[in-house]
Amino acid sequence: ISPVPPYSREQPIFTTRAHVFQIDPSTKKNWVPASKQAVTVSYFYDSTRNSYRIISVDGAKVIINSTITPNMTFTKTSQKFGQWADSRANTVFGLGFPSEQQLTKFAEKFQEVKEAAKLARDRSQEKIETSSNHSQESGRETPSSTRASSVNGTDDEKASHVGPAEAHLKSENDKLKIALAQSSSNVKKWETELQTLRESNARLTTALQESAASIEHWKKQFSACKEENDQLRTKIEELEEQCNEINKEKERNAQLSRRLQELETELQDKELELEELRKQGEIIPQLMSECESVSQQLQAAEEKNKDLEEKVRTLRTEVEESKHRQTNLKTELKNFLDVLDGKIDELHDFRQGLSKLGIDN
Numbered sequence: 078i079s080p081v082p083p084y085s086r087e088q089p090i091f092t093t094r095a096h097v098f099q100i101d102p103s104t105k106k107n108w109v110p111a112s113k114q115a116v117t118v119s120y121f122y123d124s125t126r127n128s129y130r131i132i133s134v135d136g137a138k139v140i141i142n143s144t145i146t147p148n149m150t151f152t153k154t155s156q157k158f159g160q161w162a163d164s165r166a167n168t169v170f171g172l173g174f175p176s177e178q179q180l181t182k183f184a185e186k187f188q189e190v191k192e193a194a195k196l197a198r199d200r201s202q203e204k205i206e207t208s209s210n211h212s213q214e215s216g217r218e219t220p221s222s223t224r225a226s227s228v229n230g231t232d233d234e235k236a237s238h239v240g241p242a243e244a245h246l247k248s249e250n251d252k253l254k255i256a257l258a259q260s261s262s263n264v265k266k267w268e269t270e271l272q273t274l275r276e277s278n279a280r281l282t283t284a285l286q287e288s289a290a291s292i293e294h295w296k297k298q299f300s301a302c303k304e305e306n307d308q309l310r311t312k313i314e315e316l317e318e319q320c321n322e323i324n325k326e327k328e329r330n331a332q333l334s335r336r337l338q339e340l341e342t343e344l345q346d347k348e349l350e351l352e353e354l355r356k357q358g359e360i361i362p363q364l365m366s367e368c369e370s371v372s373q374q375l376q377a378a379e380e381k382n383k384d385l386e387e388k389v390r391t392l393r394t395e396v397e398e399s400k401h402r403q404t405n406l407k408t409e410l411k412n413f414l415d416v417l418d419g420k421i422d423e424l425h426d427f428r429q430g431l432s433k434l435g436i437d438n
Contacts, residue, residue, distance in 0.1 A: 087130075091120040091186045093179055097133055097140050098171035105284045106291065108171055111140040118172065118183075120190055127197045129190040131170075141170060147195035148274070151187040159184060162281065164274055 094115045098108040118133040118141065133141035143163045151161045159180055160171040174180040 087121045087123045089119045090122050091183075093118055093174070093183055095175075095179070095183070096173035097135075098173065099140075100169035100171070102168070105287060111135070115175070116140070120186060127201075129194055142166070143170060145187070145190050145194050147191060147198055149187075149191060151184050151191075153180065153184060156180070161187070164276075164278075164281075167280065 095118050096115050097111040097118070099111050101107040101109050112133075112135045116133055116135045118131065121130045121132055122128075123130070129145045131141055131143045131145065132139070143161075143166060149161055149163070151159055153159045154171075156177045157174050157180055158171060159174075160169055162169045172180075172183065174183065
């Protein structure tokens with residue numbers, strides 16, 4: 078089959094653009110870019126063979142020529158990447174799309190084409206089985222009709238009917254030979270494809286086993302990395318604790334430095350005070366003499382104070398006596414005022430009596 082469809086029987090039914098990759102044949106793990114940039118990827122339908130292909134061309138180089146079979150599966154491995162395995166090409170194709178929507182459309186189209194290929198295969202098998210059954214039925218019916226003609230007919234009838242029957246049988250035999258030849262060629266073709274599929278399955282099984290072994294290897298490495306990561310986290314926590322201790326020591330050292338400066342300042346102040354005390358100690362004899370004179374003056378003042386206290390007690394006694402006399406005087410004055418009020422009332426009554434006498438006279 079030509080990679081690039083030059084015939085009118087093969088028409089594009091879906092086209093998109095994507096980055097094309099192929100699996101590394103040596104490792105079966107890594108992707109190898111088949112195009113330097115995004116290229117056109119198309120689905121083609123061959124009406125003569127009733128088959129579907131995915132074709133992509135980068136310049137003059139054909140990078141994808143994959144005939145779709147019902148056994149193929151398109152798998153989305155990420156939001157913008159998908160892949161499928163082609164056993165005939167003995168490789169795995171990968172496509173990287175600019176967006177998730179384009180990947181979804183391509184996957185949906187792959188499923189549609191796959192279903193159409195499956196339907197076409199089922200129809201071809203039905204045709205083969207129908208032709209085979211028809212041939213077998215024709216083979217079974219022909220001897221019986223021949224026997225019926227030989228039993229029921231006369232010799233003349235036999236002579237008249239043998240020629241067309243042989244011609245019919247010959248044509249039927251020719252058809253059977255052609256059908257058998259086609260069947261044998263189809264069987265060989267299907268056996269070849271089956272062998273190819275078995276080899277592809279064997280390769281895929283080997284690749285799957287290698288992938289499983291690689292997964293186990295990566296799991297072990299992941300476990301080792303996880304343990305190492307845990308150890309590093311423990312060391313980091315220890316270092317953080319040590320850093321915290323160092324920071325605390327720095328803070329304590331800073332506090333001690335500030336305290337030392339404060340003590341040095343206090344020491345300087347104490348030295349100044351000591352110097353002042355020394356200066357004051359030089360004038361202590363003078364202060365002692367002054368203190369003696371002040372003591373004498375204080376003693377004289379105490380004696381004067383005693384005299385004054387005695388005078389104060391005397392004055393207090395006199396004041397008490399004066400208060401007592403004043404209280405007596407107040408009492409006498411009150412009595413006098415009471416008597417005076419009585420006299421005034423009597424004088425008022427007397428005056429009113431005189432006024433009445435004058436009026437009467």
